[in-house]
Amino acid sequence: MTMNEHGARILIIDDEPQIRKLLKVTLQAHQYAIYEASTGEEGLQQASLMLPDLIILDLGLPGISGMEVLGRIREWSNSPIIVLTAKDREEDKIVALDSGADDYVTKPFGMGELVARMRVALRHVAKSSNEPILQIGELTIDLAQRSVELKGERIKLTPTEYDLLKILASNAGKVVTQRQLLQQVWGSHHNETDSHYLRVYIGHLRKKLEEDSTRPKFILTEPGIGYRFLSRE
Incomplete structure (x- = not known):
């Protein structure tokens, strides 16, 4: 559309x-x-x-x-x-x-x-027309190749880190709840009681993507609710 x-x-x-x-x-x-x-x-x-x-x-x-x-x-x-x-x-x-x-x-x-x-x-x-490549600011995610580049440099992610990043980036600007992330990445049997998984992997992603992981510019925390990936033009 x-x-x-x-x-x-x-x-x-x-x-x-x-x-x-x-x-x-x-x-x-x-x-x-x-x-x-x-x-x-x-x-x-x-x-x-x-x-x-x-x-x-x-x-x-x-x-x-x-x-x-x-x-x-x-x-x-x-x-x-x-x-x-x-x-x-x-x-x-x-x-x-x-x-x-x-x-x-x-x-x-x-x-x-x-x-x-x-x-x-x-x-x-x-x-959202099934584009094979997500371009968000200086971040490029090739959905077909499952590859990620930041400022033209390849970023090595584990499969779980990539799946988490893909969901957040595909919903850039939108709040994604902890339950949604847990169930889409780890399976439908997970819920908010397993939120420690998210904290650990979000921390890994921030260290790999952010210039200062303590002041994230890509992945923002919505306290008690979930995360929002910033839509950067």
């Missing part, structure tokens, strides 16, 4: 008129086409009719909950969904991400941050 960020169709599902108005005015100024829904039922109907390029979803909706809306949309759509929520507990964020959300922004929020995350999500969709 090739998508021009400008003119992308954005569906806002939020029951607060002030929030919808703020988002509409700001996002229209960024050349997005804006559609609105104030309930979960209306949001599901709008999503199926206009097939948005990106959805901004409030979890605290009347009627059908935001989590149910998220799950039902994910049954048929891969459009990026950014959860906009007043719930700031780690557990709520983890459940939303594990249920298919691409990112989350906690209320009150900064419009600059939200727009930046939208751009990352839209770029990720535009680039």
Whole structure:
């Protein structure tokens, strides 16, 4: 799917008129086409009719909950969904991400941050056409050859390190939860209780990729939730 960020169709599902108005005015100024829904039922109907390029979803909706809306949309759509929520507990964020959300922004929020995350999500969709090579800044990952280069120099990774890096880089800009990483790399029988595996291997990757592993620029930790690979243009 090739998508021009400008003119992308954005569906806002939020029951607060002030929030919808703020988002509409700001996002229209960024050349997005804006559609609105104030309930979960209306949001599901709008999503199926206009097939948005990106959805901004409030979890605290009347009627059908935001989590149910998220799950039902994910049954048929891969459009990026950014959860906009007043719930700031780690557990709520983890459940939303594990249920298919691409990112989350906690209320009150900064419009600059939200727009930046939208751009990352839209770029990720535009680039997700099974490209054999991932190019992120000075990092090159050849998926066919399972090889990694940084600044033109080959980086030697173990199979586990490579699998972990591939998942993170393929979802650049998106939070990937500990459960998602553990199950995709080590198998479905693993969960958050095995998070020590992740800490060890993330540490190995940072030492090989980062100029200063104590101040990572590629792999950021989302405390208690997972990791985010920075999308660097």
